[in-house]
Every structure is written in C-alpha cells, then in structure tokens.
Amino acid sequence: MPDQLLYAIEVSLNGLMAGIMYSLVALGFVLIFKASGIFNYAQGVLALFAALTLVGLQQGQIPFSHVINAIFGTDLHSFGWTLPSVVAIALTALVMVGMAWLIERLVLKHLVNQEPIILFMATIGLAYFLEGLGDVMWGADIKKLDVGLPQGINETIDAVTFNAFGYGFFIDNLDIIAAFVAAALVLSLTLFSQYTKYGRALRAVADDHQAALSVGISLRFIWVLVWSIAGFVALVAGIMWGSKSGVQFSLSLIALKALPVLMLGGFTSIPGAIVGGLIIGMGEKLFEFFAGPLIGGATENWFAYVLALLFLVFRPQGLFGEKIIERV
Amino acid sequence: MLYREAGDFKTSYVKDSQTFPIKADRMAYFALLAVAFGVVPFLINDYWANAVFVPFLIYAIAAIGLNILTGYCGQVSLGTGGFMAVGAYAVYKLMTTFPDVPILIHVLLAGGVTAIVGVLFGLPSLRIKGFYLAVATLAAQFFLVWLFNKVPWFYNYSASGQITAPERTMFGIAVTGASTPAWAKYLFCLVILVALAWLARNLTRGMTGRKWMAIRDMDIAAEIIGVNPLTTKLSAFAVSSFFIGVSGALFFAVYLGAAEVGEAFGINKSFLILFMVIIGGLGSMFGSFAGAAFLVLLPVLLKNVLVGGLGWPTDLAAHIELMIVGGLIIVFLILEPHGLAQLWRVAKEKLRLWPFPH
Numbered sequence: 001m002p003d004q005l006l007y008a009i010e011v012s013l014n015g016l017m018a019g020i021m022y023s024l025v026a027l028g029f030v031l032i033f034k035a036s037g038i039f040n041y042a043q044g045v046l047a048l049f050a051a052l053t054l055v056g057l058q059q060g061q062i063p064f065s066h067v068i069n070a071i072f073g074t075d076l077h078s079f080g081w082t083l084p085s086v087v088a089i090a091l092t093a094l095v096m097v098g099m100a101w102l103i104e105r106l107v108l109k110h111l112v113n114q115e116p117i118i119l120f121m122a123t124i125g126l127a128y129f130l131e132g133l134g135d136v137m138w139g140a141d142i143k144k145l146d147v148g149l150p151q152g153i154n155e156t157i158d159a160v161t162f163n164a165f166g167y168g169f170f171i172d173n174l175d176i177i178a179a180f181v182a183a184a185l186v187l188s189l190t191l192f193s194q195y196t197k198y199g200r201a202l203r204a205v206a207d208d209h210q211a212a213l214s215v216g217i218s219l220r221f222i223w224v225l226v227w228s229i230a231g232f233v234a235l236v237a238g239i240m241w242g243s244k245s246g247v248q249f250s251l252s253l254i255a256l257k258a259l260p261v262l263m264l265g266g267f268t269s270i271p272g273a274i275v276g277g278l279i280i281g282m283g284e285k286l287f288e289f290f291a292g293p294l295i296g297g298a299t300e301n302w303f304a305y306v307l308a309l310l311f312l313v314f315r316p317q318g319l320f321g322e323k324i325i326e327r328v
Numbered sequence: 329m330l331y332r333e334a335g336d337f338k339t340s341y342v343k344d345s346q347t348f349p350i351k352a353d354r355m356a357y358f359a360l361l362a363v364a365f366g367v368v369p370f371l372i373n374d375y376w377a378n379a380v381f382v383p384f385l386i387y388a389i390a391a392i393g394l395n396i397l398t399g400y401c402g403q404v405s406l407g408t409g410g411f412m413a414v415g416a417y418a419v420y421k422l423m424t425t426f427p428d429v430p431i432l433i434h435v436l437l438a439g440g441v442t443a444i445v446g447v448l449f450g451l452p453s454l455r456i457k458g459f460y461l462a463v464a465t466l467a468a469q470f471f472l473v474w475l476f477n478k479v480p481w482f483y484n485y486s487a488s489g490q491i492t493a494p495e496r497t498m499f500g501i502a503v504t505g506a507s508t509p510a511w512a513k514y515l516f517c518l519v520i521l522v523a524l525a526w527l528a529r530n531l532t533r534g535m536t537g538r539k540w541m542a543i544r545d546m547d548i549a550a551e552i553i554g555v556n557p558l559t560t561k562l563s564a565f566a567v568s569s570f571f572i573g574v575s576g577a578l579f580f581a582v583y584l585g586a587a588e589v590g591e592a593f594g595i596n597k598s599f600l601i602l603f604m605v606i607i608g609g610l611g612s613m614f615g616s617f618a619g620a621a622f623l624v625l626l627p628v629l630l631k632n633v634l635v636g637g638l639g640w641p642t643d644l645a646a647h648i649e650l651m652i653v654g655g656l657i658i659v660f661l662i663l664e665p666h667g668l669a670q671l672w673r674v675a676k677e678k679l680r681l682w683p684f685p686h
Contacts, residue, residue, distance in 0.1 A: 039459050070640050110662040116459070117404060118665045121606045121657065124599060128654030135647040256595065259463045267459065296478035305467035312456045312464060324457070328549045 006167045011289045012282045017175035019281020020182045021244070024237040025258035026265070026273035027185065028230040033267045034206040035226040036108070039120045042127040044255020046096070046231055049134045051238030051247040053095050055145050056138040058088040063137045085147040089235070096231030104224045131252060140249070145242035149177055178240045185236060186274060189229075198225060206268075260308035266321025275319060280304045331679045347529060350680075364518060369511040377510035378583070384624045385517035386578045391604040391616035392528050393571025398602070399611035400532055401564035402544030403453050403461060407468035409597035411569050412576030413589050414442045414472060417482050419577035420491045423504070424484060431496040431503055435520065435577045442573020443566040445472075450565030454558060457547075469598055476589040492586040504581045513582050520578065524571060529613050531567065540564050541611070572601075607660055609669025618668040626653065 025043060032040040056063065060079040068076055083091070107126060111119055150173040162168035193199035204212040205222045213219055241251055261280050265272025284303045292299050317324045331352045338344040348354045372381060390408065397403050418438035423431070449468040456464050476482050483491050495505025502508045503516045531537055539560045542550035551557050580587045587593075600623065608619020630652060634645040664670055678685075 066644055070644055107658055107662070111665075114661075114665050117398075117610075118606070118661055120459070120462075121603070122661045124603075125654045125657030125661065128657065129651050130654070132647045132650030132652075132654060136644070136651065140643065140647065256466070259466060263460055263463050298474060298478065302467060302470035302474050305464070305470055309452055309456075309464045309467045312460055313452055316455050316457065316460060318460070326548050328546065328552065 003167070006165055008286065008289065010169045011285050013169065013171060014175070015282035015285030016278050017171065017179060017281070018285065019261075019277040019279070020175070020179050020274075021237075021240060021277075022254070022257050022261045022281060023274045023277030024178065024182055024185070024233065024240060025254050026261040026277055027182075027189075027270065028233040028237070029258060029262050030265075030267065030270055030273045031189075031226055031230050031233065035202055036205075036223055037116060037119075038108075038123065039116065039267075040230070041120060041123045041255065042130060043230065043234060043258065045127040045130045045134075045252040046099075046234035047238040047241065047254065048247070048249070048251040049099075049130050049238075050092055050096055050231065050235040051145055051242035051251060052134045052138045052143070054088055054092045054147075054235070054239065055143045055242070055247050057091050058083050058085065058147075061138060066139055067136055089147065089239070092235055093232055096235055097228045100227035100231050101224050103227055104220060108223055109220065127252070127255075131249070135249075142246050142248040143242075145239065145247050147239060147243065149174055149239075149243050151243065172244075174240070174244055181236060181240065182274065185233065186270060189270060198222075202226060257304065260304035263308040263318055264311055266318030268322050269318070269320035272318060272320035280307065283307050331676075331682070345533075347533075361522070365515075369515055372510050372514050374510045377514050379628055380624060382513050382517055382583050384621055385514070385521045386575050386583055387601065387604060387620040387624060388617050389517075389521050389524055389578070390572050390575035390601050391608065391620045392525060392613065393568045393575065394601050395605045395608075395610065395612070395616045396528060396532065396540070396571065397564050397568035398605055399609075399615070400537060400544060401540040401561065401568075402547075403450075403561065403564065404459070404602075405465045405568075406462050406595070406598045406602065407449060407465035407472075408572055408601045409593040409595060410469040410472035411442050411446055411572040412579060412597060413476055413593035414445050414569075415439060415573030415576030416580035416587060416593065417476050417491065417589075418442065418573065419581050420493070421482070421484075423494060423496055423581065427494070427496070430498055431581070432498060432516075432520075434496075435574055435581070438577040439570040439574035442576065443570040446565045446569020446572075447562050450562050450569075453561050453565070466595075469595055473589050473593060488588075490586050490588050491580065493581045493584075496581075504585070506585065508582070517578055517582060520574065524574065525613065525617075528567075528571070532613070536563060536567075544611075603657060607657065607667055609667030612667070612669035614672055615667050615669030618672070622668065626656070 025047060028043045028046070029040055032038055032043070055061075060081040060083065062068075062076050062078060065076045065078075068074060103126065107122055108119075111122055152173060154171050154173050154176060157171050158168035191199075193202055201212070201217045201222055202225065204215070204217055205219065209219065212222075237254070238247075238251065241254060245251075261273060261276040263276075264279055265274070265276025284300045284307075287303045288299050312318065331350060333350055336349075336351045338349075346354075348357055368381070390412065394405065394408055397405050415438045418441040419434050422429075422434040422437055426434070445468075449465065452464055453461055477489065483489055486492075493504045495502050495507065497503065498512075498516065501512050503512050532540070539550070539555045540563075542553070542555050543557060543560050543564075547557060550560075576593065580592065584592060604619035604623050605616065606619070607622055608617070609615025627649060630649045631645065634640050634648060635642055640648075660667075
C-alpha cells in the first residue's frame with residue numbers, strides 16, 4: 001500500500017479516537033437537554049471541576065487553602081495523605097451528586113418555565129461560577145492526573161500493522177480505553193433508561209413534562225437525577241481528558257468542541273452524540289491532514305463548526321434529532 | 329406627581345408617537361445629552377476614559393447591534409466577537425491603504441464590510457433555528473478569528489501578527505494612535521453612539537422593526553401574514569453586523585490601539601456582549617445601555633474592592649471576580665429574567681402612580 005494512504009488511515013483512526021473523546025462530553029449535554037430542555041453550556045466546566053476535585057482529593061489538598069492563606073497569612077497546603085484512585089473517584093462522584101442537588105436547589109428551581117435562552121444564559125453564568133470556584137478551591141496551576149490508566153503507544157497494534165503493511169500505526173492506549181469506556185457508558189445508560197423505574201420516569205419527562213407530572217413523577221427529583229448522571233459523565237470525561245493533557249483551564253473548552261458534535265448528531269439523541277463525535281473527529285483530522293498544509297494549518301479550530309453548519313443546512317434537526325414540527 | 333402624561337397635550341401624530349411621551353423623560357434625556365457633550369469632555373482624564381467611558385460607549389454600540397439581532401429579530405448569535413474582528417481588520421486595512429481619508433468614513437465603511445460578512449453568515453438562519461443557529465454562528469466566530477490569524481495580508485505582513493492603529497485625525501485632532509487626548513477618544517465614540525442609537529431606535533419602531541419582531545414572535549405566522557423571512561432575517565443580520573462592525577473598529581482603533589485577534593475578539597467577547605444584552609433586557613434600547621454600563625463597571629468595581637480594598641493577590645481576586653460575575657448573572661436571571669430594562673419600566677410605572685399607589 002502506498003505510504004500516503006497508510007498515513008491517511010492512521011490519521012482517520014486517530015480521528016475516530018479523538019471523536020470518542022468529544023462524544024464523552026456531548027453525552028452529558030444530550031442527557032440534560034433531553035430531560036429538561038436546558039442547553040447546558042457548563043458541561044465542559046463540570047468536567048474540569050470534576051477532574052480538579054479528583055486530583056485534589058487524591059493528593060489530599062486542603063480545599064480553599066489559597067483563600068485561607070491569603071486572608072489569615074497561614075501556610076496550609078495539604079492534609080498529607082494520598083487516597084487510592086478508586087476511593088477518590090467514588091468521593092468525586094459523590095461531590096458531583098451534591099453539586100447536582102445544589103444546582104437544582106439554587107438555580108433551576110427558580111427558573112422553571114423560563115425561555116430556553118434564559119436557561120442557557122444561566123448555565124453560562126454557572127460555568128463562570130464553577131470555573132472560578134474550581135480555581136479558588138484547588139488552585140489554578142496545571143495538575144497531572146494519574147488514576148493508573150495506561151498511556152502511550154499500543155505496542156500490539158503497532159507490531160501487527162507493521163507486519164501486515166510494513167508501517168506501524170500509532171494509536172494511544174488511553175484512546176482505546178476511552179473507546180471502551182464510552183461504549184460501556186452508552187450501554188449502561190441505555191440499560192438504565194430502558195429497564196429501571198427511574199429510567200422510565202426519565203424518558204417520560206423527556207417526552208412531556210406536564211404529562212409526566214400528572215402521573216406523579218417528581219420533576220425536581222428527575223432533574224437532580226439527570227444532573228447527577230451528567231455530572232458522572234463529566235467526571236468520566238474529566239478523567240479521560242485530564243489523563244491525556246493534564247488538568248487545566250483549557251479542559252473546560254472541550255465543551256466548545258462538543259457543540260458541533262451535538263449539532264451533527266442532534267441535540268436529543270444519545271447514539272447521535274457518538275456518531276456525530278466519530279464523524280467530527282475523523283473529518284477534522286482528515287481535513288487538517290489533506291487541506292491543512294495548503295491553507296496554513298490549525299483548521300481544527302473551525303472545521304468542525306463549518307462541517308456541522310453545512311450539514312444542518314440540509315438536515316436542520318441533525319442526523320438523529322427528532323423532526324422539528326412547527327405549528328402556528 | 330410631576331412624572332405623568334397629564335397636561336402634556338399632543339397636537340399632532342408626530343408628537344403622539346415620540347420616543348419619550350412624558351415630559352420629565354424628555355427633559356432628563358436632553359439633560360443627559362447636554363452633560364455627555366458639554367460637561368464630561370472637560371472633566372475626563374485618561375484613567376476614566378480608558379477604564380469606564382470609552383469601553384462603555386463602544387460596548388453599548390455592540391450591545392445595540394446584538395440586541396437588534398437577538399432581542400428584536402430573535403436570532404441568537406454567538407459570533408459577535410468574530411464580527412467585531414471583521415470591523416477591526418477592515419478599519420485597519422482601510423486606514424493603512426487610504427491614510428488621507430477621514431477616520432469616520434473608514435469606521436463606517438468597516439461597518440459596511442461587516443454587514444456583508446454578517447449577511448453571508450446569516451444565510452443559514454433561513455434553515456436553522458434556535459440553538460442550532462446559535463451554535464452555527466460559532467462557526468463564524470472560530471473561522472473568522474482563524475482567518476485573521478493565518479492570512480498575513482490582513483495584518484499587513486507584520487512580524488508579530490498584531491495590528492497597530494496609526495495616528496489618524498478628525499478636523500486636525502488625533503482620534504487614533506498613541507497621542508490621542510482622552511476627550512477626543514470619548515467624543516468620537518460618543519458622537520457615533522448617539523447617531524447609531526438614534527438610527528436603531530427609529531429602525532426598530534418603524535416597519536423594519538415590526539417585521540423583525542413578527543419574525544421573532546413566530547416566524548411561520550409572520551410568513552403567512554406576508555413578512556418575507558429572507559429579507560427580514562438578512563436585514564437584521566446586516567444592520568446588526570453593521571453596528572457590531574463599527575464597535576469592533578472603534579474597539580481596535582480608538583480603545584486598544586493594538587490588537588491580537590484571538591485575544592481581543594475571542595469567544596469570551598461574544599459571551600460578554602450577549603450577557604450585556606440579556607442582563608440589560610432583550611428587545612430594549614435602554615437595556616443595551618444599561619447592560620453595557622453594568623458589565624463595564626462591575627469588574628472595575630470588584631477589582632478596586634478586592635485588590636485595592638482588601639489587598640488580595642491579583643490571581644485570587646481574578647478567580648473570585650469570575651465567581652461573583654457568574655453568581656450575579658444567575659441571581660439576576662432568577663430575580664428579573666427580563667433584565668434591567670424591566671426593572672426600569674416597573675420603577676417608572678411606580679413613579680407615574682406616585683403618591684397614590686392604587
């Protein structure tokens with residue numbers, strides 16, 4: 001096989017892997033949008049906050065130590081213990097559930113029945129707040145997240161492809177794990193929503209708020225539930241992205257990468273989020289590979305959006321979105 | 329008692345449809361204009377001009393622009409930063425290519441260029457609606473910023489990739505460049521703002537504005553009663569982009585002086601201006617001003633209190649500021665989703681009834 005083609009295959013495989021990472025973030029968006037019609041801009045910041053909390057708990061940092069030091073002139077830094085990853089992850093999941101409850105209690109409860117744009121703005125405000133809170137609690141320096149996931153080139157794939165084509169593909173172990181995690185996540189979400197009582201309630205709420213209320217489903221509980229699940233998805237995304245590129249502010253910007261994925265897949269479809277992620281990931285990597293050198297590179301910043309935009313012109317509800325029916 | 333319509337007799341239709349039907353409002357408006365033109369320029373210094381007045385005037389233009397699109401025509405846009413960048417780079421190219429033409433003409437032409445770009449990116453709005461459109465406008469944001477970063481022609485092949493405003497004059501007085509006096513910056517922006525606000529007010533209450541509002545309230549119904557969605561939506565995009573382009577041109581040429589596109593016109597700028605519009609009040613001229621003033625003053629105030637008053641380190645103060653801004657936005661949306669303009673309306677209504685509340 002010619003080299004160029006092999007490179008292209010390698011690039012598209014890596015694109016698919018990157019796409020799965022986008023999908024992980026997009027999943028959280030879809031869950032919340034389906035259940036409450038809220039376009040949750042804060043999903044990326046939730047991932048950042050979860051990752052920060054995880055690192056902080058793991059390393060036994062004292063929360064708010066910067067503020068305490070600044071006010072009282074003390075020199076506090078850490079409790080002096082390190083937690084095993086599993087415990088830290090479980091504790092962070094608890095924190096995210098608490099966060100979901102607080103968000104419902106303090107923000108969403110008061111904004112029921114507002115226009116979508118107001119709710120959207122509120123989540124942007126929430127994103128700002130959480131971003132500031134994360135930095136104030138755990139400090140703004142770049143942190144390394146290590147929960148014991150393998151990283152670096154997968155030797156097996158490298159060796160197999162080298163024997164077959166005379167050219168070893170570079171695929172990161174972490175990306176492969178991310179793919180499996182995403183698959184497991186989608187599977188468990190599907191099972192949860194199809195076969196459990198709360199899953200059924202969730203689907204009822206997604207279908208029709210008022211009808212769900214009238215048969216005795218507590219909307220507020222469902223909202224806490226769905227934000228908790230979204231918080232958990234954010235934690236998973238935070239672990240994956242944090243292991244890949246360190247826990248830092250730019251982690252919150254992956255939310256922006258998840259938006260074209262959503263547009264392409266449709267705001268209301270979980271399979272859409274995965275398929276959209278794969279298309280976007282592969283598309284932008286291939287475009288950068290073929291067209292990037294001709295027009296100056298760094299096309300990944302915008303290509304996903306333009307692709308999604310062009311796509312939407314032909315199918316305004318996205319690939320798997322519910323058909324938009326309008327009546328006067 | 330003083331603030332009411334009684335005794336203010338309207339004798340013609342023109343008078344009946346004036347912007348401020350109550351006499352006290354009219355007087356306050358003229359007094360404000362008199363202070364803005366006649367008093368402030370003599371008192372202003374560099375700190376006040378750069379920290380408060382000039383950014384307020386420029387952001388007010390942008391907020392009016394976005395309010396036309398989002399508040400009056402109902403099309404949510406997250407591409408404001410990108411369109412401001414178009415205005416900035418257009419005025420830069422014009423200033424350096426035609427140095428002898430007065431700067432005012434360049435600024436207006438830059439608005440025109442932005443209007444064309446805005447129409448181009450507004451075309452998908454005919455098919456895409458709601459949040460899908462909001463996300464689609466992000467394409468404009470990222471693509472435009474990338475374009476101005478990657479194509480050297482836009483920044484005249486300068487080594488740093490920055491654009492720097494050369495000195496240009498109006499009536500022999502510098503309004504751009506390093507040696508501009510504070511009052512000249514202020515007056516230049518003020519004149520443009522007043523002219524554009526007047527234009528926007530009259531557009532939004534005329535036939536154009538009514539068509540925009542019909543599309544906003546329900547586009548299919550509007551189409552059925554004979555409003556052409558193509559021309560209406562695109563005219564909103566054009567007018568809005570013109571305003572935003574002018575504000576971008578002023579932001580670069582008068583306020584910053586030198587700009588790097590990703591930093592000055594990034595996605596955060598888009599959100600900032602959207603916040604101004606939402607906090608001020610969608611579909612309200614007063615709201616655009618109030619929102620701009622609020623979000624320009626708030627960081628200045630917080631910075632003075634936290635760093636100057638409490639003596640905290642700047643990075644910590646920056647994070648706390650972020651928390652406070654985010655928290656305030658949420659509190660505001662909960663207390664008054666229709667923005668400062670609604671509070672103002674309620675206050676005026678109360679004032680009209682005073683001192684008899686029932």
